[in-house]
Amino acid sequence: MKEYTQLTSIEMVREFTRDNQLSFIYISRENCSVCHAVWPKVQELLSDYPQIQVGKVDADEVKEIAGEYLVFTVPTMFLLLEQKELFRESRFIRIDQLKQNLERAILDI
Template identity: 45%
Template sequence: MKKIQTIQEVITFIENNPLAFLYVSQEDCSVCHALRPKLMELLKNYPTIELREVEADKVKEISAEYLIFSAPTLLFFVDGKEYIREGKFVQFKKLANTIDRIYSFEESRI
């Protein structure tokens, strides 16, 4: 998973990708390290969703800009608008169902 290093890169990533998924983690977070491979595996089913990781302890502005208070936080943006926000204890079945509905709708618009 590619990492984003600045808040401007985050903003540009969300603006330039119609389906943008942001994984906000912290270096010393064991839950973050455990969720990363599960998320990457899930998103393989959605090839047009772009995924990036931001380490909140390195890009401190992310917390203020997107109201992130804990890690991990998963954010899914469609055309720049936040559609999904999950944190800490992610229910992957529910997340997959929600992504599936949004993805199917967005793919049908193309």
């Protein structure tokens, strides 16, 4: 499983994305069964990409995440390259599509 950083404030999210060239942000909520089901699969997939740093955010705890990153539903996840969004997945996550997006993003770098 890919190690991750639990981000507990909007300042931590900003710092995390600023300090890591490639950052993957996973946003969920405590009472979201889809979020909890998808997260282990995402972690496993991301373990193949050591160059990507992973941050996890609880949207109930960091309410500002919704406004700052335009998050309307959970789970939402996105990959940033130097703070610029490369792609985003939300709600109904297809792991095979996520893998293709990761592959495409890594090849373009």
